[in-house]
Amino acid sequence: MTLIARPSASYRHHRYPHHRRSLASHAPPLHIMKKAVPSKLFRPLKVGAIGTLSHRVVLAPLTRNRASEPGLVASPLAVQYYRQRASEGGLLITEATHISSESLAYPSTPGIWSVEQAEGWKKVTSAVHEKKGFLVCQLWHTGRVAHPDYASHPSNTKNYQTCVSSSAVGIVNRHGKPGKTVTYGGIKPHGVPSSLDSKTDIPRLCQDYKLAAQRAMDAGFDGVELHAAHGYLIDQFLNNGTNQRTDEYGGSVENRCRLLREVLDAIFEVCPSERVGVRLSPHDSPNGGNTYYGSKDTNPDLIYRHAIQTLDRLDLAYLLLTEPRWVGKHDDTPENDPGFQMPLMNLEKFRQDYHGVMIGAGGFTPSSSYAAMGGEPSDKNQYDALAFGRWFISNPDLPLKLECFHQHLASGSVGLPPPPLLNRYERDTFYTRDAGGYIDYPSLEYETFCEMGSPTENDKLEYQGMELGKYTLLEQENVGTSLKTTETQSRSKL
DSSP states (O other): OOOOOOOOOOHHHHOOOOOOOOOSSSOOOOOGTSSSSOSGGGSSSSETTEEEEEOOOOOOOOOOOBBBBBTTBHHHHHHHHHHHHOOOOEEEEEOOSSSSSGOOOTOOOOOOSHHHHHHHHHHHHHHHHHHTTEEEEEEEEOOOOOOOOGGGSSTTTHHHHHHHHSSSSSOOOOSSBBBBEEEETTTEEEOOEEEEOOOTHHHHHHHHHHHHHHHHTTTTOSSEEEETTSSSSSHHOOOTOOOOOTTTTTSHHHHHHHHHHHHHHHHTTSSSSSGGEEOOOOOOOOTTTTOOOTBOOOHHHHHHHHHHHHHHHOOOOOEEOOOOOOOOTTTOTSOOGGGSSSOHHHHHHHHGOOOOEEEEEOOOOHHHHHHHTOSSSTTTTSSSSEESHHHHOOOOOHHHHHHHHHHHHHHTTTTOOOOOEOOOOOOOGGGGGTTTTTTOOOOOOHHHHOOOOOOOOSOGGGGTTOOOOOSSOOOOTTTSOOOGGGGGGGGGOO
């Protein structure tokens, strides 16, 4: 049975006024988009041995919950999700992927430690490579974020204990009480982690990372990314609010960066450094800045600068930095999310410390991406590429839409029709398990195709699952501009 949504004749032939226009109407024809280079975001970029990108719009690594149970294998939905978002010369980074069952912290999140999991990911890499794109696997260990209950998951054949960390420091809320997390059995308080032993646990942990990297190479990935950010295990070793060790992995910045370097050395044994990226998330906790799962440090600039300078010496494919700009209560309302208006922090602090490819992620909008990527391609006071998460979820052809918008800005709107609209993301579906909010967001090409007639089972694979008329549309220039909700409630219809 086909997954393709078949829009009715009324969708295909009904016409709406300008403020309710469809995704494709008024957008420049798809074939003209390569004639001009409107910004640095659409110039080629060599990323280590991964390859040369044709544009610099990167799919940011996220957390997705669509893996097949009980093996936590990338599902057919994942194959379609990445196929839809692949583009020629485009870089996609996978959702966070567990290196072992010790890391399990959220239901139905995928792994990369077993042969079965590698075989599942091989179908994903093949789909991306068929579209001549690049795919990197993010290697993930959650550390203390994992609840002890996950040790009972059927995939934990090695009987690992979940909920481990640098020290026995639990996650607490602003009132000092244990924070809460989701398990297969519902919402429960976080546990108190066990401290990893330096003589037994940490060497074994490095081998787990090595095995996961090997599985990723076996699955056909173009590289791997070490997740050392967002309050997960390696970040727990970096920050002295969570790392209270007195051995060679605690105390000084050199010691707290030791695990980061040892894990990378283990990965390099099976994957060249030029195919390895690292993600870090410097924060500003002493001044009230956003933190990740309560991981704080008394001098975050010092520890992250040392980490970045260490990475600068390793000839990596890239460094991905998260800009800590979000406001939780507005995270599902992109029209007035103040996170989209916050200034860049980590670029200014750390660009001079890293001389390789640096990718920025967190809070970028169509307008701010244009401002961030102006100037000459050789300008080293900028990010070299930008990673998008929420907007790439809801817009599988985000690079094309951004290129239309950047051309619109570069031309001063002269001689071009209005740029295409964005599908407004629905956050309620980010962490669900079915196709809704995952593979059903439509692309410009799909809508244009539907204007010519209903798709059939023999039409392009990436169309499968897409639906028209389901999602609210939003003007690209209006993201984060505090518009009234009623001004952005038009629906995608033909």
